[in-house]
Amino acid sequence: MAVSIPTQLKFKPPNPLLLQIFHPHLTVVTVRTQKSNICGDYYVYNNNHKFNFRARYGDSSFRVKVSDDGGSVPHQPSSSEVDALRSNSSAVGDSYVALFIRMLGLDNNPLDRELAIVTVWKYSLGGKSCVDNIMQFGGVVNLTVNLLKSDSDSACEAASGVLRMISSFDEYRLSVAESGAIEEITGLLRRSSISSNVKEQSLGTLWNLSADENPQRKICNQELLLLLIKYLEDEDVKVKETAAAVLGNLALAHSTHKIMVEAGIIPALAKLLTSNEEGQKVIRKEARRALLEIAKDDYYKILLLEEGLVLVPLIGSAAYKSFKPALYSWPSLPDGSKLEQNAKGPSRYGASELLIGLNDQDQNLDEAKMNAIVGRTQQQFLARIGAIETEDDDQLNQPQSSCQRFTLLPWIDGVARLVLILGLDDDSAIARAADSIADSSINEHMRVSFKEAGAIKHLCQLLHHPNETVRLPVIRALERLTLSNNICQMVGEEGAVSPLIDSLKNSDISASSTEMILNILSRIWDPNKEMKLKFYDAPVNGSRAEWNRKRNSRSPGHLKDIAESKSGSSTQTMDAGGLVDSAFLSRLVDILKTPSPSLQKKAASILEYFTINDMYVEKFISVDIAAGLDVLFNQNYLSVVDVDSAIDVERPEFVVLKVEEAGRAISAACRLLTRLLDFGQFCSVIDIQQFTLLLRKILKSEINVHDKDWVAASLVKLGSISGPNLDLENPVTMDVTLYETIPRLIEKIKTSFSQEVQEAAVLELNRIISEGVVDSTRAVAAEGGIFTLVKLLETGNERAIEAGLMILYNLSMDTENHAAIIAAGAVPILRRIVLSQKPQWTQALRLLRVLPT
Template sequence: MSITSPHFKFNLSISQNPHQPFLLTSHIKSSSSSTIFKSSRTRRFQTPHPSYSINPKLRPVVTRVSNSSGSGGPFDDATSQKVSDFEASRSGDSYVGLFIRMLGLDNDPLDREQAVDALWKYSLGGKKCIDEIMKFRGSVFLTINLLKSESSVACEAAAGLLRQISSVNIYRDLVAESGAIEEITSLLTRPSLTFEVKEQSLCVLSNLSVEERFRLQIANSDLLLLLIKLLDDDEMKVKEAAGSVLANLALSDSNHKTMVEAGVIPPLAKFLRTDTEASKVIRKEAQSALLELAKDDYYKILLIEEGLVVVPLVGAAAYKSFKPSLHSWPSLPDGSELNVKQTSKGPSRFGASELLVGLHVEDDKNTKLEEAKKNAIVGRTQQQFLARIGAIELEDGSNNNQTGNRKFTILPWVDGVARLVLILELEDESAIAKAAEAIADASVSEHMRTSFKEAGAVKNLVRLLDYDSEPVRLGVVRALERLSVSNDVCQKIQAEGVLKPLIRSLKNSDASESSTHMILNILGRILDPSKEMKSKFFDAPVNGSKKGWNEAGTSNSNLTFSSQTIQEGDVSDSTFLTRLIEILKASPPVLQTKAASILEFLTAFESCREKIISLDMESALDSVFRHKFFNGKEDTESETDFQEIELQTLEIEEAGLAVSATSRLLTRLLDSEHFRKTINASRLTNALRNVLTSRIPLQNKDWVAACLVKLNSLSGPTELGSENPINTEVILYETIPRLIEQIKDSYSLEERETAVLELNRIISEGVVDSTRAVAAQGGIFPLVKLIEEGNDRVVEAGLAILYNLSMDVENHPAIVAAGAVPTLRRIVLSERPQWVRALHLLRTLPT
């Protein structure tokens, strides 16, 4: 059959059967092939940029046509004009086979370019047109092959056609399996590429990445780095398309690690910050991707480090209960008064005083606000304004039908902090609980903790501690626990009167272990005896500075961590003290550590100390000191796997912290004569001796040793016999290991020299097994090294220690292996003052 048209003259017979296979090479004869589609060569079709439609179950699929289940999308005037060539005299379907044959590999490149361009325009007609193209086998393969073309027009048209085909679900597998991903990867690596080609290619990837298996393929290839790089492209359309692909990739949890390690968070986060210009499309794509990544707590921290905060969406209806104070003189968000001159005696008619407070501050030269306070004012003003007009969550897209199922949004930290504090003031229990949890999650740095303090979070959280709802109380306690890590914020929490509600919560014996742990953490930071000690000693200038603790130290507040700031009546409740002792008796070591520290602080109050002594304190102390690791039954020879060894090591460290804090408490209680008369000193001494010889870390043995020495001095010499083994055990298990550690690890040569001299004094006094303890702690190697570097006093002391160690033949191999022989020979040959002792030592060693 001969086919003719007003534009072409072909002498070609083609089958009417559209399913008939055809060769990749076609023999199309034209009287003037150079004039084929002449108009198309001189005037390229310009198509509008596609819109981004969103599948309610998946990420947005970049497409200009329908999905697999629908009919073709509506034509606009421009699109209708572009396909008019197919509909002018007869159905365009009759030409599809011809144009596909023109894609053959042996055709003129320009003809192939015009053919794919025509097919692209035809595919804009919708799914019916795409189905007509897909009736011809090889159409996808020939189109993908054109991605290798050096012509930007051909590449754009080929990518555009693939984009339309891949937008239909049933053809997506064929496009990917034909090598589209690999060819697009190669295409995007070209140094010079028009933004149209980039956009169309990325839209193909966006369509393919709807499928799980293709997401994994894209994420684990070189494409991921290319996508991240394209987020910095000059064209916004390219950024949007790249963001769409990344948002799809983030839907697979298995891709998260790969994406984060490739560095996807910083470039996406910048689109959500207020200092970056970006379209709504790229903001939504970046937000969708980051929300998926933020499901992991660690990745959420990385997000916060980029200046963003994950905020729960509680629904616009929840904000109806918000009632701002429209007729009050403005104050700072944290509740403190704002030092601004009041120009109007009456209240603002429209409540504008709160909104314009920033202008008042800027105009007042005598008022200097810190940056954190200014940001808090700006954030509160913006969020309260949105709440007043009922648009608080509209800008987050939470009312959009396609995103209505979202539970979180991402905001810049200034707005996010203010939003969370605003939610705390609502009446919705669920919203308050979510906000409190979000504050806890975001309080990962000093900057964020300070920001929440300045925004007024502390005041609201303390107020909510007595809330009826259990989830609210748990969320509030968790938030306060995370905020109290900061010294300044902890002082603010104390100033807001947190002690009473916390003590009421702790007295509830039905509280969960996690809640008890968090409450003890907060109380432990407020009632911290070490901070009280700092407040006594560091009010004076520090390190020669003219500033004291509150000025030069970590705290900028006028509050101090002293027992003077605590009302004795707030902490002397008998039920509260009984609860602390119960925790000390029968709780995990972590809780015992906190309880012991708080009890130590409370012993500074006479009434508290007497109540503690009368509450069977000895039984609580004994339960801590007789932990399973201190009773001599720990199995060090049993065969255990690596995981069990790690777990046991962690338990030993936690037990060491508990016994150290309890030893400090006991040392403080021993100052009371009443307490000394009520305890069994011998029993406590035996328990502490077992602790001293156990495997707990060395740094936890210092207070154990101090407590033992104090108990020994109070017991008298007759009770323990004339040999007094207490001092010997303290020397062997605490003093010598500490000195060896100082010789090994100290960076100060002076400290190492002091340790060697002290060690020599101990050994020269003939302490039993002292040399064996030095060898067991690995002290031979650092001693030899220090002899090489030290002065005459150090060399003399070190040689004396080595000589005593050499009296035990078992130590000879270690002394020789440490390199002592060459060092001793140099001392002898140089006739240093210690050469005689060095010579004696050489004669002792097997050289």
């Protein structure tokens, strides 16, 4: 750790004026001796500490006393001398750097080392030339790092300051990182008694080090990240700013995002952005910079939304000049709802149409509407005065900036600004805003917020936009928003169906756009919607009008809902009428023939919706819907059974996913087929035998048992058309029993928490087996029914246990099932039933005698 001192410096005492330059707050006193060729001493007094420096020179020795007590001194340099030396401090100071670095050695007194590091720190502030002069002495970084262990705040602050200056230059940054500085700073920051200055300098060193990739890996650890989060709440603003800047630099590396998110960075930084504290502009800027980098990952973007932040595109303040605020004769809510003019008299303040709160004290808005009003008011005000995005405009002019395209706003402001952008004349800005709305609609809260802010009306109008680059993001936004039932109804009422159908008729649109349009239309034309509304949303008590008001979240008597202003039931409102022509139906049939199970499922669902009206049956026949179903059943069946391909063997999870998707498409198609079989015109034009063979094959496939329900229903319906046959030996009936009924009953026994449901299922299963259906016992064993039935003997009620014992006894007639029954743990359970003398003990004893125990 020793530092060699150049020969020319060994006999030169420190310049007293130089000490005053480095430490202007000290007083320098020089004392000369009469002796020659001796080792002279000099002393520095500061804060009641005595620092002893010994120097040798040719003809005299000297003693330096530095004090701050204001005492009398023999000699004090004049201000002109100090100014002259200060102006040439680099030349003078460079001559004595080695001396002070030598004083950093471990063999020196701690107080001497403290004074030396403070002096080196002040010298390093001179810039790169001073730092270069310091770094020419090997080991200086290690000596400085060692001082971070000091108990003195002054020494720690100075050591951190020196490291901060050294690490501010690229060529020295790696030397600091490899010296153990990060580990020592981590220990220093863990102390509970360090001053704010020490925190600031230590974090400043980390700030510099975090600019390089290699030090980033050392800094980005769980312990240090937790300390940085802690200092985000420090009382000193500079400490908070520096901690936020370190996190901002760490976020620039994609590899650090995972550990940063796991440490809880997102909630901590989001709290800074959503706070309203004064004087935190720099902190919020750094927090926004870090979160914008993390938000490049779609999953972490969702975490930001959950913290109440919305990603908003930066389009430039000039783009908002096209904003034209609407002028209303009577105010309305952001979603377009009108406020009733039901005031009993004019406002005594003379502003009856503007100051609504003064005119009518009975207005009762829910929280979502109030937030929408607040957001709209704030954003429109900023747009009117030209102050919107002004602080972010500099980012747009920096092509290398990672934050140049987006900003983060609290959700109230973010939702309002996105809706505001939808009303501008800039096509690019509209498209980006629509994309952000789609990305932000992750839950019901955000979807309702966009609805209350008036986004639905804008988006539905933009479906008629001539620019396809605008329409596609708009369709994506509506697809995400229509996951909400209320919004889905509102989209249908705002005239979105017609442009969506026109877009779907275009066979050149991409598969992703086709799927999004089908998603929207299938939600608007949901065949189960009326049934759901009838059985789940109907009022328990009270009138239909009261229910409608509550369901649409409108204030009683004071708000007019858009949906309520249009008469008729939801079915009449959603009916496309003349829009559903042969061209549209033909397009849906073509989609049934595509190899995409997802598209097939949605197309079948839409077609099923129109089967409720026989006026469409002739159109179905004209577009040859039977051919579409035939192709679908063949395609999906082949994709399901082809499990021996190389791709499927290498990726077994791909097989499971493919089977699941195919099962859903088949189930939707079978629902459609079952509904169509109610019409004689359709039955007369299809090949019943061909459909029966196809569905029997699908029933034996590996699709989910729930998806087989409608396959079985279609088979039964086809059988009834060809002629009723209640004989269990009928091939169709037998297939339904073996491949749908038995697996469904076993799954009910296995998964249901209700003993009544289990009892009904096991009794039905016992009935099927007791009637001697061929291969029924093998079907039970193949579906894992033995283990399920043995478990039922412990948890079921008396009737279920009795039926379960009977089924197991029938299964035991096949010796191949003995091993499975024993492995399921039946023997101990059966013995307990026998010893307990329960009503079923004779059946249990009979089963025990059959088993090889």
